[in-house]
Amino acid sequence: MVKTTDAGQAPAKPTVRPQNPRFSSGPCAKPPVFDLTDLSDAPLGRSHRAAVGKAKLAEAIDRTRAILGVPDDYRIGIVPASDTGAYEMAMWSLLGERPAEMVAWESFGAGWVTDVVKQLKIEAQVHTANYGKIVDMAALNYDHDVCFTWNGTTSGVRMPHGDMIPADRAGLTLCDATSAAFAQDLPWDKLDVTTFSWQKVMGGEAAHGMLILSPRAVARLESYTPAWPLPKIFRLTKGGKLIEGIFRGETINTPSMLAVEDYLNALKWAEAIGGLTALQDRADANAQAIFDFCDENDWIANLADDPATRSNTSVCLKFTDDRITDGAAFAKAVAKRLADADVALDIGAYRDAPAGLRIWCGATVETDDITAMLPWLSWAFHAEITAQ
Numbered sequence: 001m002v003k004t005t006d007a008g009q010a011p012a013k014p015t016v017r018p019q020n021p022r023f024s025s026g027p028c029a030k031p032p033v034f035d036l037t038d039l040s041d042a043p044l045g046r047s048h049r050a051a052v053g054k055a056k057l058a059e060a061i062d063r064t065r066a067i068l069g070v071p072d073d074y075r076i077g078i079v080p081a082s083d084t085g086a087y088e089m090a091m092w093s094l095l096g097e098r099p100a101e102m103v104a105w106e107s108f109g110a111g112w113v114t115d116v117v118k119q120l121k122i123e124a125q126v127h128t129a130n131y132g133k134i135v136d137m138a139a140l141n142y143d144h145d146v147c148f149t150w151n152g153t154t155s156g157v158r159m160p161h162g163d164m165i166p167a168d169r170a171g172l173t174l175c176d177a178t179s180a181a182f183a184q185d186l187p188w189d190k191l192d193v194t195t196f197s198w199q200k201v202m203g204g205e206a207a208h209g210m211l212i213l214s215p216r217a218v219a220r221l222e223s224y225t226p227a228w229p230l231p232k233i234f235r236l237t238k239g240g241k242l243i244e245g246i247f248r249g250e251t252i253n254t255p256s257m258l259a260v261e262d263y264l265n266a267l268k269w270a271e272a273i274g275g276l277t278a279l280q281d282r283a284d285a286n287a288q289a290i291f292d293f294c295d296e297n298d299w300i301a302n303l304a305d306d307p308a309t310r311s312n313t314s315v316c317l318k319f320t321d322d323r324i325t326d327g328a329a330f331a332k333a334v335a336k337r338l339a340d341a342d343v344a345l346d347i348g349a350y351r352d353a354p355a356g357l358r359i360w361c362g363a364t365v366e367t368d369d370i371t372a373m374l375p376w377l378s379w380a381f382h383a384e385i386t387a388q
Ligand SMILES: Cc1ncc(COP(=O)(O)O)c(C=O)c1O
Pocket: 025, 026, 081, 082, 083, 084, 085, 108, 109, 149, 151, 152, 153, 154, 176, 178, 179, 197, 206
């Protein structure tokens, strides 16, 4: 790869624009075929407990299982409050039976650490790594319950695989997979709780969370009662037994049937293009276009140190040109210039992350849009270097 080292030489303003400039890391771009009229089959104004509503919710669960290859003996539930709701419901319902290993390498993982250490106040070992790095997952005690995030959305660092998690662990693994599901392989035999929301790789609407439980997680729910009170919105058992209805589409409280229809629409699109492999291939191609761009330009680099941990969804970038005087202001100005030109929206780094950019590469993004946007990034970089 030839590196561009003449960082001061400003390229001309590009003429080709991405057709869709939406590169936000959540809510993410809608599927390319999205059309509001496709939602006209939503049973609006009907009870979600009517046969038609329950059938839609069950269909969302069944199609999720089919696309993700979730084993038949794992439960899949639609729960309130998006990924946060699903993950916190799992932590509050399952943790405390044994010590926890809390793992974080960016902001969202750090949030789960706070939940356990400051709110639940259970015995926990905390393992953290700085932005761009990952915790040594082989060094954890899997006799404890392990809480971690598969893809760190704010650092662009992901688990390379799940081989470090032992099959014969005594503890449970609780995995926040919200920016990984549908784009990265999730080894179900290594995951006891998996959560995600609809607005990431599938480009669905925010609101509901998906909660996937292994048989071992269900066994824990049925054999252990936490010492703290659980609000109705977190309760997964009744009389010591799993509330099975939740995992058939009988939601705890009222869902948005419009959001359900939209998720179904996205799942059908995923099936039509070839399922999980096609979704993953699209994310890989998008991310690769950016990795290549970084290889070709010496003023920008991936925030993830180890190529094996580079996310193919939330690709995080840092500027490396030593002429930059104020990194945060510079990155903001580049992102603003691109937004003002309407070629890349919402690509500033997350507020707690190091200064830089974050470009969503999930399956709903078209590779042509990434490759059309990148020359604009060069243009904006050079314009800001000159302007500062
Ligand atoms: C890794 C991770 N966990 C949790 C969340 C919070 O998700 P939600 O807003 O769906 O609750 C996000 C949002 O971006 C995330 O990236």
